[in-house]
Amino acid sequence: MQLIITTGKNQHYNQSKTTMNKYILLIALSISLFSCKENSTNLKKKLPKIAIAGIAIESSTFSPAKSHIEAFHPVTGEVIFNSYPFFSKDSVNRNRADWYPTLRGRSLPGGITTREAYEEMVEKTLKMLKENLPYDGLFFDIHGAMSVVGVDDPEGDFIQRIREIIGNETLISTSMDLHGNVSERLAHHSDLITCYRMAPHEDALESKKRAVDNLLERLESGKGKPKYKAWIPVPILLPGEKTSTRIEPGKSLYAKVDPLTKKEGVVDAAIWIGYAWADEPRNHAAIVVTGDDKNEVSESAEYLAKSMWDVRNQFDFVAPTTNYKQAISKAIKSDKKPFMISDMGDNPTAGGAGDVTWTISELLKNKALINSNKQLIYASIPGPNFVAKAIEIGVGGTINEVAGALVDNRYAPPVRLNGTITAIKHGDKHAETEVVVKVGNISVIVTKKRKPYHRKSDFTNLNLDPNNADIVVVKIGYLVPELYDMRGDWIMALTPGGVDQDLDRLGHKSIKRPMFPIDANMKDPNLSTRFIPLSHQQKNY
Incomplete structure (x- = not known):
């Protein structure tokens, strides 16, 4: 840009100065915008x-x-x-x-x-x-x-x-x-x-x-x-x-x-x-x-x-524990609702197969329970064939079919459930389809695939009211917060399964020994710090 100044022509000078200032302003603005864009890119x-x-x-x-x-x-x-x-x-x-x-x-x-x-x-x-x-x-x-x-x-x-x-x-x-x-x-x-x-x-x-x-x-x-x-x-x-x-x-x-x-x-x-x-x-x-x-x-x-x-x-244990017989006996005698029993040995939230039928089989033949007329909810047992049959029959129909023990039959065979279908629900992420069959005073939840029952809505979605049930048996260990807050009373039953609470009975062979409490009288171990090399430092395993 060339600036021309003519002596005595102030108007021409002022105009040229104004033009120059405009150019400077434009250049400054361009630099500023470029700088902002560059800073934004850097950011x-x-x-x-x-x-x-x-x-x-x-x-x-x-x-x-x-x-x-x-x-x-x-x-x-x-x-x-x-x-x-x-x-x-x-x-x-x-x-x-x-x-x-x-x-x-x-x-x-x-x-x-x-x-x-x-x-x-x-x-x-x-x-x-x-x-x-x-x-x-x-x-x-x-x-x-x-x-x-x-x-x-x-x-x-x-x-x-x-x-x-x-x-x-x-x-x-x-x-x-x-x-x-x-x-x-x-x-x-x-x-x-x-x-x-x-x-x-x-x-x-x-x-x-x-x-x-x-x-x-x-x-x-x-x-x-x-x-x-x-x-x-x-x-x-x-x-x-x-x-x-x-x-x-x-x-x-x-x-x-x-x-x-x-x-x-x-x-x-x-x-x-x-x-x-x-x-x-x-x-x-x-x-x-x-x-x-x-x-x-x-x-x-x-x-x-x-x-x-x-x-x-x-x-x-976080709650009182006992064997199945004493647990159900205590529940039958209790007037607290719901009396919750954790069926722990086959707990699917700990890695159990979820289809061990031992506990539900014992419940169905328990005369004291049957004669008590106490309303019990059992959650749950997988049975894909049972569920398919129930869908064919429909809600309100009678079903006589077996469920469970397709994966883990070490403790009991498939259980036969002969009762009335009271609910069928599709679409659960884990169970896929859930069926409720009422056998006398026991409502059994049968699922296409295994599912732990953690929330009140898991029951109410199936038209079951756990708060007003006398006894609720769940395949869980310690109760999750929602069930814990809902309990009238609670006991954990030491039942058999893949997550048996009796570790001695499981028979570990590959863990490092000695190990407490399996080796209850072991000497005090070395609990001093072992510094692990950082990830970029050489270490072979």
């Missing part, structure tokens, strides 16, 4: 790139049942966000990173997972991870008690295969159930790791969010991997029904976790009870603490390990 580039993956199941190796691919209801891509309220479109966390969800498979607890199902889900996950490499982080959402045919440590195997794809620099934050198992391999490949602090698991979503929050904070701050991981295996193997955080000593033990995470130099701390109904070397309790201060991390881990070992003899 977007700074968002961490995080993948999501996970397979979750609790698998009993003492049940003849097997878990196939359909049990996991695997979903891929954006649908995964629906499982996490903290990933809703308007959530803060959703906007703190660029997310790449791969595969999420989550099954009801059950029998050992087939190798085919495991490989199909793992290979699909790995393929999807390859599509968007590289990643800054990965949210690894697992249970931790998956057993797979021919694989000793499935979660350890899975995360190691993920590392082979994404590399060792990507931060992995692992979220687990406190009934999961933390092998040394899983701890090595996890940079951050946490688990629930409540049983029943009322803090499940809170714990998963904590795993995500920790991951985001370490990436955004540039701190990266915590410098230290303290792992202490604790030789205790107990069922969840003896380690509930509703009662002591579990309540006070788990209350010690959160204060440790507030210490300078500690990122997170966790106690795993472990899973008692699988027989692998990794099945035992464990402590893991992560952080940047070596002394604080070590001291915190040893404090939790010692605290757990010190109270090992205090763990007991």
